[in-house]
Amino acid sequence: xxxxxxxxxxxxxxxxxxxxxxxxxxxxxxxxxxxxxxxxxxxxxxxxxxxxxxxxxxxxxxxxxxxxxxxxxxxxxxxxxxxxxxxxxxxxxxxxxxxxxxxxxxxxxxxxxxxxxxxxxxxxxxxxxxxxxxxxxxxxxxxxxxxxxxxxxxxxxxxxxxxxxxxxxxxxxxxxxxxxxxxxxxxxxxxxxxxxxxxxxxxxxxxxxxxxxxxxxxxxxxxxxxxxxxxxxxxxxxxxxxxxxxxxxxxxxxxxxxxxxxx
Amino acid sequence: xxxxxxxxxxxxxxxxxxxxxxxxxxxxxxxxxxxxxxxxxxxxxxxxxxxxxxxxxxxxxxxxxxxxxxxxxxxxxxxxxxxxxxxxxxxxxxxxxxxxxxxxxxxxxxxxxxxxxxxxxxxxxxxxxxxxxxxxxxxxxxxxxxxxxxxxxxxxxxxxxxxxxxxxxxxxxxxxxxxxxxxxxxxxxxxxxxxxxxxxxxxxxxxxxxxxxxxxxxxxxxxxxxxxxxxxxxxxxxxxxxxxxxxxxxxxxxxxxxxxxxxxxxxxxxxxxxxxxxxxxxxxxxxxxxxxxxxxxxxxxxxxxxxxxxxxxxxxxxxxxxxxxxxxxxxxxxxxxxxx
Numbered sequence: 182x183x184x185x186x187x188x189x190x191x192x193x194x195x196x197x198x199x200x201x202x203x204x205x206x207x208x209x210x211x212x213x214x215x216x217x218x219x220x221x222x223x224x225x226x227x228x229x230x231x232x233x234x235x236x237x238x239x240x241x242x243x244x245x246x247x248x249x250x251x252x253x254x255x256x257x258x259x260x261x262x263x264x265x266x267x268x269x270x271x272x273x274x275x276x277x278x279x280x281x282x283x284x285x286x287x288x289x290x291x292x293x294x295x296x297x298x299x300x301x302x303x304x305x306x307x308x309x310x311x312x313x314x315x316x317x318x319x320x321x322x323x324x325x326x327x328x329x330x331x332x333x334x335x336x337x338x339x340x341x342x343x344x345x346x347x348x349x350x351x352x353x354x355x356x357x358x359x360x361x362x363x364x365x366x367x368x369x370x371x372x373x374x375x376x377x378x379x380x381x382x383x384x385x386x387x388x389x390x391x392x393x394x395x396x397x398x399x400x401x402x403x404x405x406x407x408x409x410x411x412x413x414x415x416x417x418x419x420x421x422x423x424x425x426x427x428x429x430x431x432x433x434x435x436x437x438x439x440x441x442x443x444x
Numbered sequence: 445x446x447x448x449x450x451x452x453x454x455x456x457x458x459x460x461x462x463x464x465x466x467x468x469x470x471x472x473x474x475x476x477x478x479x480x481x482x483x484x485x486x487x488x489x490x491x492x493x494x495x496x497x498x499x500x501x502x503x504x505x506x507x508x509x510x511x512x513x514x515x516x517x518x519x520x521x522x523x524x525x526x527x528x529x530x531x532x533x534x535x536x537x538x539x540x541x542x543x544x545x546x547x548x549x550x551x552x553x554x555x556x557x558x559x560x561x562x563x564x565x566x567x568x569x570x571x572x573x574x575x576x577x578x579x580x581x582x583x584x585x586x587x588x589x590x591x592x593x594x595x596x597x598x599x600x601x602x603x604x605x606x607x608x609x610x611x612x613x614x615x616x617x618x619x620x621x622x623x624x625x626x627x628x629x630x631x632x633x634x635x636x637x638x639x640x641x642x643x644x645x646x647x648x649x650x651x652x653x654x655x656x657x658x659x660x661x662x663x664x665x666x667x668x669x670x671x672x673x674x675x676x677x678x679x680x681x682x683x684x685x686x687x688x689x690x691x692x693x694x695x696x697x698x699x700x701x702x703x704x705x706x707x708x709x710x711x712x713x714x715x716x717x718x719x720x721x722x723x724x725x726x727x728x729x730x731x732x733x734x735x736x737x738x739x740x741x742x743x744x745x746x747x748x749x750x751x752x753x754x755x756x757x758x759x760x761x762x763x764x765x766x767x768x769x770x771x772x773x774x775x776x777x778x779x780x781x782x783x784x
Binding site: 283 | 508509510511512530531533534536538540542543544545546547548549553557560561562563589605609
């Protein structure tokens with residue numbers, strides 16, 4: 182068997198294992214879905230009137246703010262789901278079965294690849310669920326073409342991949358699941374500090390760099406552009422660059438952490 | 445008996461399943477293994493015996509490619525550990541000290557996972573899974589999550605998973621630690637069956653009885669070096685003579701007996717005295733006469749011929765001068781008190 186087909190076969194075996202875990206124990210994933218959905222409902226129904234009054238010179242209604250909020254909530258969903266990935270890989274590393282995998286003649290990267298692909302699939306499913314909630318409460322994208330929808334989905338997947346590799350590194354560098362959950366918190370906090378809830382230009386001046394120079398803002402602005410027809414500008418390339426950069430960083434980091442001798 | 449079922453991979457000029465020279469490993473400034481040499485013939489059972497912390501698990505981790513040695517060479521199943529770890533991995537099966545099963549999925553799914561990772565066809569995987577689950581008496585529990593299994597069941601599943609790829613060399617790191625006596629005997633039976641199938645078993649244990657029961661050769665690991673190696677009988681010959689053990693219920697009687705008798709070793713914790721003796725009728729009679737004369741009446745008298753415990757304690761005692769006066773304290777790492 183060639184090394185590529187070995188890698189594919191072992192990785193898909195590991196993927197099946199991880200998906201089986203998710204199917205058997207969906208509570209972790211569902212818990213992580215709770216916060217984006219709660220935030221979505223909170224901002225639309227509780228803060229919605231005030232938030233939309235501040236938009237576009239005032240006079241907007243709740244559905245306008247829902248549309249503004251939607252891309253950010255999707256990113257928040259991805260961030261939250263990847264925290265789950267950090268926790269689950271950290272838990273997994275403390276299981277004896279990983280030691281067993283290491284002493285078997287399998288492709289060395291398959292354990293991590295299985296986790297990463299599993300996490301990206303989870304992210305896509307979570308985004309689908311949260312998206313369905315948004316549609317149920319009135320989100321509509323009127324002028325997005327099929328191509329734009331496909332590009333939006335592609336960005337969601339790319340962002341999931343990037344954040345998952347980072348989360349895997351965070352999980353591998355944490356001694357236990359609790360620490361992994363804490364260490365991965367930035368994945369959920371960063372979107373809160375992005376343009377997810379309010380436009381960057383309404384933020385205090387000293388804070389704007391925090392919102393601007395981070396991966397979520399360009400990704401959110403790109404999604405907005407694709408789904409709502411606002412201007413994308415350089416945000417598209419910026420978002421893709423962030424994703425590729427984070428993926429590469431997370432991949433190298435996780436790979437070297439995994440290659441270390443286990444304790 | 446054929447030593448290997450795969451003639452192409454038999455290394456020339458060697459029937460050793462495991463051979464190692466000068467294995468060293470240290471963590472920080474703590475030396476765990478300080479130059480280990482091993483030669484284990486194919487098809488035999490080898491037991492690495494030692495107290496907790498002696499480096500047994502480290503040795504298994506190195507030989508099973510889990511961690512790398514700081515120094516030394518080793519070949520496992522004919523493959524060089526450093527140059528061809530994948531070759532080694534393809535030939536070995538490892539059951540670690542802590543159960544290496546996936547608790548979140550069922551026993552059957554664990555087995556099928558192993559079959560997939562060994563690249564068996566679906567049909568073959570199902571056949572092997574059913575066969576091994578049956579053999580290890582797990583068919584009934586096959587559809588339950590492994591996390592709900594008892595300790596003995598987990599170990600059986602663990603070993604069943606290890607056997608999926610038909611390994612030629614099997615590492616078992618303390619396979620019976622934490623098992624009840626019945627499960628322990630079941631495990632021994634399993635290990636014996638493995639060997640009749642021609643595989644080589646590398647076993648670590650802290651139970652001397654276990655090494656005595658199972659192993660063709662035993663090495664005693666102490667402070668990172670092999671203190672002695674040989675068959676159980678050869679090791680027992682290292683320690684001359686047995687002893688008679690006198691146990692007392694009453695501490696006062698124990699103390700006065702200890703003062704009255706001179707050539708004894710004291711075990712204050714269990715109120716017992718050990719008197720060197722070869723266990724012959726003549727010696728026993730003179731010993732009893734001596735006890736009568738000294739007015740000592742023990743509540744229990746037992747005769748011990750030398751066993752691996754004596755060897756073990758003699759070799760792993762912290763005071764090298766005491767090796768010909770075996771003592772059997774409850775805790776070997778505590779220096780025993782000897783009254784002279």
